Amino acid sequence: MFEWCARFRSGRQSVGDDVRVGAPRTAITDLNISRVETCILADRRVTVHEIANELSLSVGSVETIIHEQLKFFKVSARWVPQQLTDEHKQQRLDACQALITRYQEEENKFLSRIVTCDETWVHHYTPESKRSSMQWKHLSSPSPKKFKIQPSVGKIMACIFWDSQGVIFVDFVPQGHTVNTDYYSTRSVMTSYPQTATRFAAERCHSST
Secondary structure (H helix, E strand, C coil), X not given: CHHHHHHHHCCCCCCCCCCCCCCCCCCCCHHHHHHHXXXXXXXXXXXXXXXXXXXXXXXXXXXXXXXXXXXXXXXXXXXXXXXXXXXXHHHHHHHHHHXXXXXXXXXXXXXXXXXXXXXXXXXXXXXXXXXXXXXXXXXXXXXXXXXXXXXXXXXXXXXXXXXXXXXXXXXXXXXXXXXXXXXXXXXXXXHHCHHHHHHHHHHHHXXXX
């Protein structure tokens, strides 16, 4: 502050910066901007350091080109359960509408009788992190997606069954078995755990009286 006051007393009238001494920027050129954009479009997960090494540019110049010139920024892929077709989506919509109709007719009695399940892969290793899957994108570009189902080794499938009172049991599918209609008919809640069948039978008797 004292230095600026002294300069204005000496006759200075401009508040702008003086012309800097030194070499001007030479890396921020149309050619380098195009080269950086080509690298990003070829590999959306490329890092700033990898681009700098490949194009023999400084990290600061690459960051300036990416953020100020190309308007790119990195985001993580959004998790989605599965990649569904239009037919799959319609089937799920029909099932949801049927459940809503049952609930409107029977209310909470219907909810207490529902047993549902879901499958999940239990990995023997740490899956890819969100940070390592980050990609460059424009403001107008769609967000990248990352599907949970990925081919890998060292994992086992777990089927979790639950009702309105909580988890009933967790079943680990043996290696080589497929989760289909035969699986659910031979390894169901009712046949695997007699105490569960007894509780359901008592509930049905209570609801019917």
